Amino acid sequence: xxxxxxxSGLIFWQLFGFLGLLFIxxxxxxxxxxxxxxxxxxxxxxxxxxxETARNxxxxxxxxxxxxxxxxxxxxxxxxxKAHDASAKMIEEAKAEAVKTGAQMIENAxxxxxxxxxxxxxxxxxxxxxxxxxxxxxxxxxxLSDDKAQKELVDEFVKDLKxx
Amino acid sequence: xTRKLLVLSLLLSAFMLTFSSQTFAEGSEEDKTSxxxxxxxxxxxxxFATFGHSHVTLPLPVIVYxxxxxxxxxxxxxxxxxxxxxxxxxxxxxxxxxxxxxHMGRVDGASFIDLSxxxxxxxxxxxxxxxxxxxxxxxxxxxxxxxxxxxxxxxLIEPIVIFVRDEIAKTAIGPKYKKFVPYLxxxxxxxxxxxxxxxxPGAANMTGNIAVTMVLAVLTFIITNVNGNKDYWKHxxxxxxxxxxxxxxxxxxxxxxxxTKPFALMVRLFVAITAGHIVILGFIALAxxxxxxxxxxxxxxxxxFINIIELLVATIQAYVFTLFSAMYIGGAxxxxxxxxxx
Numbered sequence: 001x002x003x004x005x006x007x008s009g010l011i012f013w014q015l016f017g018f019l020g021l022l023f024i025x026x027x028x029x030x031x032x033x034x035x036x037x038x039x040x041x042x043x044x045x046x047x048x049x050x051x052e053t054a055r056n057x058x059x060x061x062x063x064x065x066x067x068x069x070x071x072x073x074x075x076x077x078x079x080x081x082k083a084h085d086a087s088a089k090m091i092e093e094a095k096a097e098a099v100k101t102g103a104q105m106i107e108n109a110x111x112x113x114x115x116x117x118x119x120x121x122x123x124x125x126x127x128x129x130x131x132x133x134x135x136x137x138x139x140x141x142x143x144l145s146d147d148k149a150q151k152e153l154v155d156e157f158v159k160d161l162k163x164x
Numbered sequence: 165x166t167r168k169l170l171v172l173s174l175l176l177s178a179f180m181l182t183f184s185s186q187t188f189a190e191g192s193e194e195d196k197t198s199x200x201x202x203x204x205x206x207x208x209x210x211x212f213a214t215f216g217h218s219h220v221t222l223p224l225p226v227i228v229y230x231x232x233x234x235x236x237x238x239x240x241x242x243x244x245x246x247x248x249x250x251x252x253x254x255x256x257x258x259x260x261x262x263x264x265x266x267h268m269g270r271v272d273g274a275s276f277i278d279l280s281x282x283x284x285x286x287x288x289x290x291x292x293x294x295x296x297x298x299x300x301x302x303x304x305x306x307x308x309x310x311x312x313x314x315x316x317x318x319x320l321i322e323p324i325v326i327f328v329r330d331e332i333a334k335t336a337i338g339p340k341y342k343k344f345v346p347y348l349x350x351x352x353x354x355x356x357x358x359x360x361x362x363x364x365p366g367a368a369n370m371t372g373n374i375a376v377t378m379v380l381a382v383l384t385f386i387i388t389n390v391n392g393n394k395d396y397w398k399h400x401x402x403x404x405x406x407x408x409x410x411x412x413x414x415x416x417x418x419x420x421x422x423x424t425k426p427f428a429l430m431v432r433l434f435v436a437i438t439a440g441h442i443v444i445l446g447f448i449a450l451a452x453x454x455x456x457x458x459x460x461x462x463x464x465x466x467x468x469f470i471n472i473i474e475l476l477v478a479t480i481q482a483y484v485f486t487l488f489s490a491m492y493i494g495g496a497x498x499x500x501x502x503x504x505x506x
Contacts (some may be wrong), residue, residue: 002265009280011378022347036324
């Protein structure tokens with residue numbers, strides 16, 4: 001068998017052998033294998049895509065959460081501020097009320113004192129007038145008897161007056 | 165590394181031994197190198213070794229078809245001398261003989277077709293069985309487990325399949341690559357396994373046989389031209405942008421080009437593998453020519469070195485054959501966007 005002349009038998013067997021091998025391998029090996037590889041590549045790609053989507057969703061959720069949080073914080077601040085203002089206002093009002101009431105009470109007390117004082121003075125004046133009348137009456141009675149006794153009597157009455 | 169080299173050298177020395185007795189038994193300078201061509205060529209029997217006068221051979225079936233006698237089956241040992249186990253015209257059997265150059269002949273000179281299961285055919289079957297069992301068990305893995313990570317045979321085959329699909333088919337053919345991937349994978353694995361198994365001691369030079377490479381090249385040629393689109397044939401018979409008088413020269417060149425492509429494929433693989441085998445056997449033959457131990461050691465080291473290179477060549481040649489096939493197919497199916505302007 002020569003080196004560069006192809007042998008007829010070998011050509012025959014190689015041709016049909018190789019075609020047979022090709023047929024068997026394509027049908028039973030390469031087709032299922034390439035399909036499996038494709039399937040795996042697609043599933044990996046899908047998984048990667050799903051992961052990407054999930055990550056984006058997570059990021060969105062996080063952003064939304066932060067927004068909500070910020071809103072809540074803002075609301076809380078407003079509420080706190082309102083409450084603070086309300087309480088400050090109430091205190092202010094209560095204080096004003098108290099001051100007003102106090103002033104009123106003082107005024108009333110002053111008015112009562114004034115009235116009492118006037119009444120007392122009127123009473124004193126009446127008593128002084130009465131005493132003066134009594135003293136004058138007694139003096140007039142004594143005067144009739146003795147000068148000296150009169151004088152003594154006046155002193156005594158004055159002393160009495162003092163006691164009163 | 166050194167230990168591995170030593171082991172390799174020892175293995176190869178064992179390989180050399182299979183030839184030594186044979187060559188010493190014969191004698192002249194010519195016979196000391198005849199085993200090289202004997203190994204490189206195809207044969208009707210598988211000869212492993214000769215110890216003194218006893219031959220270790222595997223007789224192979226001889227199948228002959230002729231118009232007048234139909235299909236006939238013999239054994240290669242029918243055509244041999246019983247003493248020397250040599251073929252020759254004088255050992256004719258039922259009207260056929262195998263001469264000393266391993267050529268089949270018919271005593272009455274009538275025509276016939278030799279369809280024998282030769283050494284390379286057996287080698288081809290071995291390669292096919294190894295390849296098919298690996299590929300089928302790999303495919304079985306996916307059938308059983310679905311599209312999961314590869315294991316076992318699938319872990320060996322899958323990277324090659326992906327490599328051929330992505331690096332060869334996708335890049336060389338373009339968007340229509342899918343249809344051709346199974347053929348290219350089979351081609352790559354068949355050539356690669358053939359090259360590698362051919363390097364084993366005692367194995368046959370199957371992928372370095374011109375009949376084998378011719379069949380593969382013809383298959384690529386058929387696939388290329390059957391799938392050739394309008395643009396492809398237009399480029400051959402009415403090359404765009406070329407003046408009509410020039411077409412007289414260009415068209416024959418293009419037509420020859422159709423055939424030179426598969427011819428180059430055929431010759432490249434045949435030459436690369438056969439040359440590798442000849443170089444290795446040549447170094448082994450040195451030991452017998454000089455009949456010296458030192459030369460023997462040196463040539464064994466060289467053989468080890470060449471063998472390592474041959475492992476590389478085995479892969480590169482399989483890759484190149486597949487890549488060029490893919491490029492030819494790619495050229496035939498490519499869509500050219502510029503054809504309206506010519």
